[in-house]
Amino acid sequence: MTLWESRLGRSTADEVMTYTASLRFDRRLAVDDLAGSRAHVRGLARGGVLADREAAELLLALDTVAEEIEDGRFAFTESDEDIHTAVERRVTEIAGDVGAKLHTGRSRNDQVATDLRLFTRRALRQVAGEVLALQETLAKRATDAGDAYLPGYTHLQRAQPVLLAHHLLAHGWALARDFDRLVHTVDRLDVSPLGAGALAGSSLPLDPDGVADELGFASRFENSLDAVSDRDFVAEALFDLALLGIHLSRLGEEIALWSSEEFGFVVLDDAYATGSSMLPQKKNPDVAELARGKSGRMVGHLVGVLTTLKGLPLSYNRDLQEDKEPLFDAVDQTVAGLRAVAGMMRSAAFDVQRMQHAADGPTSAAVDLAEWLVQHGMPFRQAHGVVGGLVRDSLERKVPLVELVQAHPALGAEAVELLEPGVAVTRRTTPGGAGPEPVRIQMERFAHRLAVDGERLASASRNR
Numbered sequence: 001m002t003l004w005e006s007r008l009g010r011s012t013a014d015e016v017m018t019y020t021a022s023l024r025f026d027r028r029l030a031v032d033d034l035a036g037s038r039a040h041v042r043g044l045a046r047g048g049v050l051a052d053r054e055a056a057e058l059l060l061a062l063d064t065v066a067e068e069i070e071d072g073r074f075a076f077t078e079s080d081e082d083i084h085t086a087v088e089r090r091v092t093e094i095a096g097d098v099g100a101k102l103h104t105g106r107s108r109n110d111q112v113a114t115d116l117r118l119f120t121r122r123a124l125r126q127v128a129g130e131v132l133a134l135q136e137t138l139a140k141r142a143t144d145a146g147d148a149y150l151p152g153y154t155h156l157q158r159a160q161p162v163l164l165a166h167h168l169l170a171h172g173w174a175l176a177r178d179f180d181r182l183v184h185t186v187d188r189l190d191v192s193p194l195g196a197g198a199l200a201g202s203s204l205p206l207d208p209d210g211v212a213d214e215l216g217f218a219s220r221f222e223n224s225l226d227a228v229s230d231r232d233f234v235a236e237a238l239f240d241l242a243l244l245g246i247h248l249s250r251l252g253e254e255i256a257l258w259s260s261e262e263f264g265f266v267v268l269d270d271a272y273a274t275g276s277s278m279l280p281q282k283k284n285p286d287v288a289e290l291a292r293g294k295s296g297r298m299v300g301h302l303v304g305v306l307t308t309l310k311g312l313p314l315s316y317n318r319d320l321q322e323d324k325e326p327l328f329d330a331v332d333q334t335v336a337g338l339r340a341v342a343g344m345m346r347s348a349a350f351d352v353q354r355m356q357h358a359a360d361g362p363t364s365a366a367v368d369l370a371e372w373l374v375q376h377g378m379p380f381r382q383a384h385g386v387v388g389g390l391v392r393d394s395l396e397r398k399v400p401l402v403e404l405v406q407a408h409p410a411l412g413a414e415a416v417e418l419l420e421p422g423v424a425v426t427r428r429t430t431p432g433g434a435g436p437e438p439v440r441i442q443m444e445r446f447a448h449r450l451a452v453d454g455e456r457l458a459s460a461s462r463n464r
């Protein structure tokens with residue numbers, strides 16, 4: 001039996017239920033649906049729509065439903081279209097006639113919007129916590145890396161040596177922006193839609209402010225049409241997760257490169273690598289590759305939801321039911337991905353020798369030579385030309401660059417010292433730069449940022 005049987009004389013066709021029912025995925029909103037119903041019942045009691053005794057009976061029935069769902073005893077039936085109808089049906093079975101009052105002044109339109117906001121608030125905070133955990137791992141590895149260095153690349157060509165700590169923290173700062181975005185998205189979504197009804201509010205004395213307060217929302221909706229139509233928070237959450245996914249993808253791509261024999265900069269822990277079913281020698285960086293691969297799916301979810309929203313007239317349309325599966329999947333994949341990537345980064349063994357050897361190539365201090373000339377009075381463009389000429393000469397005539405530098409009238413023995421292994425990286429002294437001095441400061445600032453963000457998340461969660 002469906003809720004609308006009295007209006008539509010015939011029962012819904014099976015294939016319609018198959019196509020339209022959302023219970024399969026929205027049962028995940030059960031906790032939030034129950035929280036919303038409790039707040040709604042109390043609001044109705046405050047307005048005098050429900051007698052205190054009726055409210056108490058409904059709350060008791062909701063508690064029973066919560067227990068049944070929690071320990072898996074809850075029996076869903078064929079006609080349960082979604083979690084909202086399932087809970088209401090069961091409350092009515094338990095509480096009898098008074099159960100028929102649960103949905104007073106409420107629609108599934110404001111109900112589902114409320115549930116999904118509660119879910120998203122909790123889920124994004126969970127993701128933010130996992131982001132912090134990965135950042136902490138990167139910070140720890142950066143600290144442990146000390147003054148180890150590797151080539152920094154542009155165009156995937158060796159450019160200038162950078163500290164390994166600097167490289168790791170570059171990913172850490174990208175994650176700091178992800179954290180920030182997640183927190184701000186939660187701030188914006190923290191608005192209760194409950195009390196908007198189907199689209200226009202109610203003739204009954206509802207208490208949307210009290211209900212919002214009870215659910216821990218920062219405020220209630222201002223416009224009932226907007227309240228039931230707005231899925232900005234889903235799109236924003238999906239954007240945040242897509243960009244976070246892209247950051248993991250970029251990190252994953254580097255780990256895949258670094259763990260190749262060609263680079264050999266990192267050896268993954270066996271627990272964070274996989275083997276080949278055919279090639280006995282293989283050890284594959286599948287976590288890194290899936291961090292890269294799954295980001296495509298995240299972008300797909302974002303584009304899918306934006307496309308669903310595009311052109312929808314006010315207010316609620318069933319199209320909006322398509323918001324949930326992409327969001328749930330994006331959250332699940334992100335949490336799983338962050339944990340796997342954190343484990344991979346925590347356990348990976350960096351081959352510092354190989355990194356440094358690659359960074360000590362003869363040309364990696366080229367710009368230092370040019371800057372040395374600048375410090376001795378030569379205009380940069382001219383210095384750039386001098387060093388570029390020496391590099392070309394060295395390659396074409398197969399003469400070591402050191403010899404050419406030694407012999408050059410404007411350079412000589414003092415400049416040769418710049419080419420000594422490990423010297424170039426120490427010369428990156430400017431704020432935010434890749435050398436030991438600025439990186440030490442950067443690490444302090446990063447640790448401070450982590451502490452501040454950890455407190456931000458904890459205090460936001462304390463206020464619900």
Ligand code: ARG
Binds near residue numbers: 022026320
């Ligand atoms: N399952 C629906 C959704 O997720 C619940 C709201 C249904 N409302 C309606 N008027 N049919 O959007």
